[in-house]
Amino acid sequence: MTAPVKTIEADISAVMRDIGQRARLAGRALALAPTTAKNNALHAMAQAIRANSAAILSANAQDIADARAAGATAAFLDRLTLDARRVEAMAAGVEAVAGLPDPVGAVMDAWTRPNGMTIERVRVPLGSIGVIYESRPNVTADAGSLCIKAGNAVVLRGGSDSFRSSRAIHAALAAGLADAGLPVDAIQLVQAEARVPVFAHLDGNCHVYVDGAADAEMAKTVVLNAKMRRTGVCGAAETLLVDRAAAPRLLAVLVTMLIDAGCEVRGDAATQAIDARVKAATEEDWATEYLDAIIAVKVVDGVDGAIRHIERHGSHHTDAIVTADRAAADKFMAEVDSAIVLHNASTQFADGGEFGFGAEIGIATGRLHARGPVGVEQLTTFKYRVHGSGQIRP
Amino acid sequence: MTAPVKTIEADISAVMRDIGQRARLAGRALALAPTTAKNNALHAMAQAIRANSAAILSANAQDIADARAAGATAAFLDRLTLDARRVEAMAAGVEAVAGLPDPVGAVMDAWTRPNGMTIERVRVPLGSIGVIYESRPNVTADAGSLCIKAGNAVVLRGGSDSFRSSRAIHAALAAGLADAGLPVDAIQLVQAEARVPVFAHLDGNCHVYVDGAADAEMAKTVVLNAKMRRTGVCGAAETLLVDRAAAPRLLAVLVTMLIDAGCEVRGDAATQAIDARVKAATEEDWATEYLDAIIAVKVVDGVDGAIRHIERHGSHHTDAIVTADRAAADKFMAEVDSAIVLHNASTQFADGGEFGFGAEIGIATGRLHARGPVGVEQLTTFKYRVHGSGQIRP
Numbered sequence: 113m114t115a116p117v118k119t120i121e122a123d124i125s126a127v128m129r130d131i132g133q134r135a136r137l138a139g140r141a142l143a144l145a146p147t148t149a150k151n152n153a154l155h156a157m158a159q160a161i162r163a164n165s166a167a168i169l170s171a172n173a174q175d176i177a178d179a180r181a182a183g184a185t186a187a188f189l190d191r192l193t194l195d196a197r198r199v200e201a202m203a204a205g206v207e208a209v210a211g212l213p214d215p216v217g218a219v220m221d222a223w224t225r226p227n228g229m230t231i232e233r234v235r236v237p238l239g240s241i242g243v244i245y246e247s248r249p250n251v252t253a254d255a256g257s258l259c260i261k262a263g264n265a266v267v268l269r270g271g272s273d274s275f276r277s278s279r280a281i282h283a284a285l286a287a288g289l290a291d292a293g294l295p296v297d298a299i300q301l302v303q304a305e306a307r308v309p310v311f312a313h314l315d316g317n318c319h320v321y322v323d324g325a326a327d328a329e330m331a332k333t334v335v336l337n338a339k340m341r342r343t344g345v346c347g348a349a350e351t352l353l354v355d356r357a358a359a360p361r362l363l364a365v366l367v368t369m370l371i372d373a374g375c376e377v378r379g380d381a382a383t384q385a386i387d388a389r390v391k392a393a394t395e396e397d398w399a400t401e402y403l404d405a406i407i408a409v410k411v412v413d414g415v416d417g418a419i420r421h422i423e424r425h426g427s428h429h430t431d432a433i434v435t436a437d438r439a440a441a442d443k444f445m446a447e448v449d450s451a452i453v454l455h456n457a458s459t460q461f462a463d464g465g466e467f468g469f470g471a472e473i474g475i476a477t478g479r480l481h482a483r484g485p486v487g488v489e490q491l492t493t494f495k496y497r498v499h500g501s502g503q504i505r506p
Numbered sequence: 507m508t509a510p511v512k513t514i515e516a517d518i519s520a521v522m523r524d525i526g527q528r529a530r531l532a533g534r535a536l537a538l539a540p541t542t543a544k545n546n547a548l549h550a551m552a553q554a555i556r557a558n559s560a561a562i563l564s565a566n567a568q569d570i571a572d573a574r575a576a577g578a579t580a581a582f583l584d585r586l587t588l589d590a591r592r593v594e595a596m597a598a599g600v601e602a603v604a605g606l607p608d609p610v611g612a613v614m615d616a617w618t619r620p621n622g623m624t625i626e627r628v629r630v631p632l633g634s635i636g637v638i639y640e641s642r643p644n645v646t647a648d649a650g651s652l653c654i655k656a657g658n659a660v661v662l663r664g665g666s667d668s669f670r671s672s673r674a675i676h677a678a679l680a681a682g683l684a685d686a687g688l689p690v691d692a693i694q695l696v697q698a699e700a701r702v703p704v705f706a707h708l709d710g711n712c713h714v715y716v717d718g719a720a721d722a723e724m725a726k727t728v729v730l731n732a733k734m735r736r737t738g739v740c741g742a743a744e745t746l747l748v749d750r751a752a753a754p755r756l757l758a759v760l761v762t763m764l765i766d767a768g769c770e771v772r773g774d775a776a777t778q779a780i781d782a783r784v785k786a787a788t789e790e791d792w793a794t795e796y797l798d799a800i801i802a803v804k805v806v807d808g809v810d811g812a813i814r815h816i817e818r819h820g821s822h823h824t825d826a827i828v829t830a831d832r833a834a835a836d837k838f839m840a841e842v843d844s845a846i847v848l849h850n851a852s853t854q855f856a857d858g859g860e861f862g863f864g865a866e867i868g869i870a871t872g873r874l875h876a877r878g879p880v881g882v883e884q885l886t887t888f889k890y891r892v893h894g895s896g897q898i899r900p
Contacts, residue, residue, distance in 0.1 A: 334898060341899055447538065457894030502727060504727055
């Protein structure tokens with residue numbers, strides 16, 4: 113790990129220029145690569161991941177030992193840890209990407225103008241993509257394979273704590289590219305910081321709002337799942353908002369249920385009054401993505417109060433309303449400015465697979481280009497193809 | 507012009523913060539404004555433009571006088587100049603935007619998951635948009651009206667040379683907003699530099715490649731129109747590439763035709779040998795967007811040579827091939843990485859109106875979000891709306 117990092121630090125801008133140049137060249141080759149070549153590469157990558165499982169797990173064990181020595185939390189170690197089952201899931205994920213339809217070349221739209229020109233809008237790759245991610249080694253395979261399927265070159269920059277794991281996985285991806293005759297520079301792994309245009313920002317400060325007209329059983333089921341199914345995913349609920357009109361009926365039920373399930377509750381004054389085990393929420397809690405078994409709870413004044421709270425503190429990721437009142441649901445879903453808004457369903461559905469997109473890299477919370485799950489189609493752009501017979505513009 | 511500019515320079519960051527804050531608030535109101543309110547505002551804007559025609563023309567006359575005194579070129583003055591006909595065209599353009607379908611709220615896609623959840627992808631406004639443009643006063647009305655129709659707030663930053671004209675037009679737009687009960691802050695005009703996310707970059711170094719298999723008459727017609735119909739638009743051809751195989755048959759014909767039409771020709775050695783009036787092209791000429799009656803001409807080795815030249819010098823805007831050979835056309839259109847690629851048609855069709863999009867702000871040459879003509883749909887984003895009946899994720 114020391115040698116390459118030192119080299120990069122010695123002349124970072126030259127190295128980054130070189131990486132960018134190689135990505136651009138590889139990207140041009142990938143853009144024109146036929147579907148079969150890309151799928152052959154993906155199948156070869158999956159095989160290489162399986163064949164190198166021992167090397168990947170050994171690299172991962174070193175990463176884990178270092179992270180543990182550095183005092184990483186249990187949740188962090190869980191995200192970092194690979195085992196035989198997770199390596200197999202990674203290989204299977206790459207094969208699933210091979211099975212997705214190739215978006216490149218798809219005609220998204222076509223029409224004929226009165227002068228006889230035909231215009232087609234055709235999907236083309238984005239080109240070179242930079243993906244920056246936390247210490248989840250599997251993202252190396254997910255992001256690498258999705259970018260290749262969409263005809264792009266990709267520069268991957270994973271968390272430092274997972275560098276050995278990522279490097280071992282990357283070696284398998286590179287072997288797959290070489291096997292299919294595609295340029296290995298199409299997937300590069302770097303440790304240096306890079307400046308790239310960003311459209312995916314993955315903070316998930318997700319809210320569940322329980323409306324006055326919520327069914328009690330549905331509210332309990334949805335809140336428990338949204339918070340506790342997996343606390344470390346970006347679609348996990350971090351704040352529970354309870355309508356003042358529902359509080360007498362539901363606040364105590366929900367808070368007790370969460371505490372009994374092992375969740376720490378940090379509440380406003382009304383919530384603290386319910387149960388002595390509720391800690392006081394500070395202003396910071398409303399904006400915190402815990403990614404842990406902790407939830408902030410607040411009583412708000414109806415759907416308008418919920419919308420105002422989410423507008424002020426949310427991260428435009430995923431927010432849910434539980435209510436039997438369709439008008440309240442419509443208002444919430446129109447006015448909450450998030451990539452995904454749900455009515456009577458758990459925020460944990462914020463996932464490309466659950467949307468039917470196949471694999472995804474993450475949930476984009478920006479507004480330009482991609483919003484919500486970033487799958488293979490969101491990793492493309494388009495061009496206009498115009499066919500004429502000598503038309504000129506009057 | 508002096509007073510507001512001085513105020514802005516006194517504390518630019520506070521002013522920009524204030525402008526941004528007001529745009530954000532206005533944007534929220536616009537996002538939820540019904541179609542009728544937006545259309546009422548647009549019709550009132552058009553009426554106000556007509557009613558204030560004299561004031562607009564008088565402000566424009568001052569801008570023109572200053573620009574002329576500062577030694578502006580004829581092409582620059584032409585773009586800056588308004589007259590009664592152009593003011594009427596501007597008002598009619600705003601009315602045409604009122605006539606476009608409202609993109610906001612349109613369900614782009616909808617599907618049901620196996621667990622019964624319905625997912626809809628719904629168009630929503632982008633929010634607050636910054637538009638930076640050259641000294642073409644009409645863009646103030648075009649960009650302002652398109653942004654309003656798409657439910658956005660917009661901050662307009664036009665060229666300094668057209669500031670008085672833009673201010674007079676902006677006053678009419680603000681009157682229209684007020685008339686319809688929409689916040690006037692939805693269209694703000696600033697003179698200060700602003701930092702905004704950019705997805706439209708409008709350099710148009712457009713090429714026409716005349717292939718060995720081109721029909722001579724079609725090549726002449728398309729080249730003349732692409733270069734000379736209007737030289738000041740971004741879709742005007744700036745470089746003519748002639749296949750070495752077509753040169754004996756077509757190079758002299760095309761060069762003579764262009765010179766006879768009043769176009770200055772700057773050529774490579776082969777082109778200079780054709781006609782003593784051809785000047786020597788420098789390396790810089792291949793990358794120059796003249797926006798004037800000047801063209802660079804080069805002989806290249808077939809479609810591959812044309813693709814290489816465009817890849818090296820082009821601006822990813824609009825490029826055309828003239829050929830009767832479908833395979834050459836397909837190769838050109840697949841490999842030239844531009845927003846618009848045309849076969850046997852003039853590059854001057856690079857225009858939202860010609861594509862059937864109604865009005866447009868410009869041609870985006872970036873790859874993210876919008877590419878090609880930026881009309882009302884490209885000024886929106888989307889969100890996912892999910893309806894369930896209590897679904898939780900297993």
